[in-house]
Amino acid sequence: MARKYKIEFFEASDPILYTPQSLPILEHTDKVAFGSKIAAAKIEPHPNGRNVFSVSSALAGELRMPAFLTVLHCFQNSDILMLGPLVGIFTAGFTPFENRPAGARSAWFAKLLSAQPDAGVVPFLFGEQHIDWEQGVITGYFYGRAGWEKQEVPFPNAIYDRLPNRKSEKLVNAQKIKEKLENEYFIPWYNPGFFNKLEINERLFQDPDVRPYLPETNPLTSFHQIERMLSDYGMVYIKPVNGSLGLGVHQILYHHASGAYYCRYRDTGNRLLKFSSLENLMNRVFSKKQWNRLLVQQGIFLVTDGGRPVDFRVHTNKDGDGNWVVTAIAAKVAGPGSPTTHVRSGGLIKTLPELTENPEQQEMYRHALETAALKLSRAIDEHVEGIIGEIGFDLGISTDGKVWLFEANSKPGRSIFNHPFMKACDLLTRKMSLSFAVYLTERQVQSPGEMFP
Structure with a gap:
């Protein structure tokens, strides 16, 4: 597993790299790589016996390495010592304002990039307009103590997809950029696309290990279909196939005593309407x-x-060995009269200890949710195309104690992290979504044919 080291810079007109004392260097190593840039250099153990990388200004300039870096990993391949990884965060919706380059999302991206020292990667934000294909560089947005700043860097070792919505994902240019960087430059692109609810359900239904977590879910086709499901379950939800944030969710109930149908949903407020027929x-x-x-x-x-x-x-992330781990669990309590538990509909976020003071009940919830989330993560990873490094699940526990999957999100919302007791999980999920690039880069170095046969 790649190790994380501190890095510092010194003035020198020659390309020199002093390596940490504890790092054994392969005998014929005479080149240094940062992202897609490779430069010949004099590579020697640190003359002062220190356990840090020291990079000369000449080498840093040739590699287009930002001088404000403090921590990164290293990887060895043949005669090349790779420093990084350099991680591009691809998005859309850029503005001309230097202090808010991604508009309202800038604050979240700033928090994400601030996890750099913990993750030991070099993250930057970019869009299609920032790529210079001829020079092989990207003018990326970095975030540090001085706020946002632009700097030209090489093409990255990995790309984290943070396109904001399905509309931007479907743009021809975004698709072409992804294909070109993956197929021509062999750059792993992780968490691509948004999950389609029906498609995820159909694929998971083929897996007997996770089928018990799936509520019956079908494309809406007829009144008869809804009547049959109401008869079977007493309640159904009608949702947009590609919806998010709880928008457009309708709860339908049938009241046997009165023969009335009820529909609960939200527009400008929470609504409950009564009808004589479906x-x-x-x-x-x-x-x-x-x-x-x-x-x-x-x-x-x-x-x-x-x-x-x-x-x-429930949030899950892949760790440094490529294994799924649970990184956050929070309860969401529905708002009064709301068909969903989303905060924008009056919902509340609670930790498990806030939900129940009973330690045994807490542990039962935690164990059931973690078991389900890890099984579902592995199944989605197996049955869905692309490299997946994080998933946000909306899970329910029924009154009989069974866990159910309502939704899986490839780009999960982060409202649960506004809770004051979820701050540690907030940092952990940001750190792991970036440090997954360390795992991808190491795999590229050790077994390049595995990801791009």
Whole structure:
């Protein structure tokens, strides 16, 4: 496993690299790489016996290595010593404002890039307009003590996809850039795309190890289908196939005693409407042209907190060995009258100890959620194309103690980390989403044919 070292710079007109005393260097190593740039250099153990990398200004300039770096990893391959990894965070929606390059998302990107010393990587933000294909460099946005600053750097060792929405993902230029950097430059691109709810459900349903976590989920086709599922489950949810943030989610219930149908949803506020028939409900709430973009899902009667349904956000990340680990768990309590537990609908975030003071109950929830999330992560990793390094799950626990998967997110929201007791998990998830690039770079160095046969 690659080691993390401190790095410093010194003035010299020759390309020189002094290596940490504890790092054995292969005999014929005479080149240094940073991202896609490679330079010949004099490589020697540190003359003062220190356990740091010392890079001459001449070498740093040739490699386009930012002078504000403090920590990074190293990898050895044949006659090349690679420093980094250099990680490009690809997104869209840039603005002309230097202090807010990504608009409202700039604050979150600043927090992400601030995890650099903990992750030991060199992260920068960029979009399609920042690539100079002829020179093989990218004008990237870095974030440090002085705030945002631009610097030209080589093409990175790995790219973390943080496109903001499905619309930007479908743009032809974004797709072409991904294909070119992967297929021509052999740069691993991780967490590409947004998950399609129906597609994920269909693929996971083929895996007997995770099938028990899946509520019945179907494309919306007919009134009869909804009636049948209401008869089976007492409640269903109608959702956009490609929705997010709880937008467009409708809860449908049938009340046997009165023969009435109820629809709970949110627009400008939380709504509860009553109808005499399912047909009236569907015609009033949904337009027929929406149907091919909707799914209907089995309703689950969940554990509650103060009479309000609770589900759970569970984050998983791959660690330095490429194994899935759980990095955050939080409960989400539905707002009064809301069909979802999202904060924007009045929901509350709670830690497990806040949800229940019973230590045995806490441990039961934790164990059940971790077991489910890890099994689901491995299954998605196996059945979905692309390199996946993090997933955010919305899981429920029914009143009989069974865990259910409501949604898997390739670019999970981060509202749970606004909770004051979730700050450590916030840092851990940011750190691991970046340090996954260390694992990818090491695999590239040791077994390049594995990722790009």
